[in-house]
Amino acid sequence: MSRKMRLLLGAVVLVAIIAVAWMFVISPVRSNIASTDSAISEQQNKLSQAQEKLAAAQTTRAEGKKNQARLLELAKMVPADIQVPSLLVQIQDLADQSGIDFISVTPGQGTDSQGFKIIPLQLQFSGTYFDLSDFAYRVEQLVAGPGRLLAVKSMSLKMATAESSSGGSTSSKTGSSPALTGTMTLYAFSMDQSTAAGSATTASGATTSPSSTASSTNKTTSN
Numbered sequence: 138m139s140r141k142m143r144l145l146l147g148a149v150v151l152v153a154i155i156a157v158a159w160m161f162v163i164s165p166v167r168s169n170i171a172s173t174d175s176a177i178s179e180q181q182n183k184l185s186q187a188q189e190k191l192a193a194a195q196t197t198r199a200e201g202k203k204n205q206a207r208l209l210e211l212a213k214m215v216p217a218d219i220q221v222p223s224l225l226v227q228i229q230d231l232a233d234q235s236g237i238d239f240i241s242v243t244p245g246q247g248t249d250s251q252g253f254k255i256i257p258l259q260l261q262f263s264g265t266y267f268d269l270s271d272f273a274y275r276v277e278q279l280v281a282g283p284g285r286l287l288a289v290k291s292m293s294l295k296m297a298t299a300e301s302s303s304g305g306s307t308s309s310k311t312g313s314s315p316a317l318t319g320t321m322t323l324y325a326f327s328m329d330q331s332t333a334a335g336s337a338t339t340a341s342g343a344t345t346s347p348s349s350t351a352s353s354t355n356k357t358t359s360n
Contacts, residue, residue, distance in 0.1 A: 214286040217328045219247060219256055224285055224325055228258070231279065235272035237264030240318070247327070257290070258323040263297055265314035276323060286326050294319040 221244050232239055245257035262269070273289055280286045297316040 210283040213283045214280050215253065215326045215328060216285075219254065219325075219327050221256065221325075224256075224258075227279065227285060228260075228276070228323075231272060231275045232262065235264070235275055236268040237262045237272050252328075254327045256325045256327065258325060260321040260323060261318070262321070263316060263318045266294070266317055267314055269294065269317060269319060273321070288324040290322040290324050292319060292321045 225242060225244075228242065229239070240261040240263060241259075242261075243259040245259060247254045247256045249255075262272075264272070269292075273292065276287050276289060294317045297318045
């Protein structure tokens with residue numbers, strides 16, 4: 138066999154070996170690599186989606202805690218029931234801080250309005266102009282405590298007579314600011330429960346019993 142034929146035969150054998158290796162070794166490996174890359178990409182997408190869901194869940198959890206705190210504050214501002222006795226105690230504390238004297242506190246009958254119950258409170262008091270202004274400011278800022286949500290509906294002031302100012306704690310404050318007497322209507326709010334059976338009776342009882350509490354408080358203040 139000539140040298141040329143041997144070289145040609147060797148080349149054919151080499152090509153055959155390369156073709157066999159490509160078909161049975163390299164091609165399956167390339168296919169496995171492509172399949173593995175696809176699986177890795179799919180798992181990375183799933184991981185990315187899971188991380189996004191986790192971040193969203195953590196955000197929702199944080200917002201849930203904030204909303205829970207807001208609901209607790211709202212429950213203090215606008216409670217589920219009227220709670221007039223505790224409301225009168227808060228108002229009396231504001232009066233003590235402002236330096237005014239209550240003559241009487243009369244809770245009125247609650248009325249329903251857009252999902253809330255409005256409870257009017259009729260206040261009669263005496264004090265200096267600046268003390269009364271301070272009291273009105275404290276009333277409307279009570280909600281920032283957070284405390285009960287109160288709104289000053291109306292207020293009327295007049296000069297105190299000698300009889301009303303004599304013997305009272307305001308007589309010592311008339312040097313720079315004259316003593317005044319006045320009336321104020323406050324609105325307090327609670328959740329509307331009028332649709333529940335018997336809620337009107339409960340509300341009526343809540344507004345009646347505090348009247349006696351207010352009277353006893355006023356007697357203590359007058360004494």
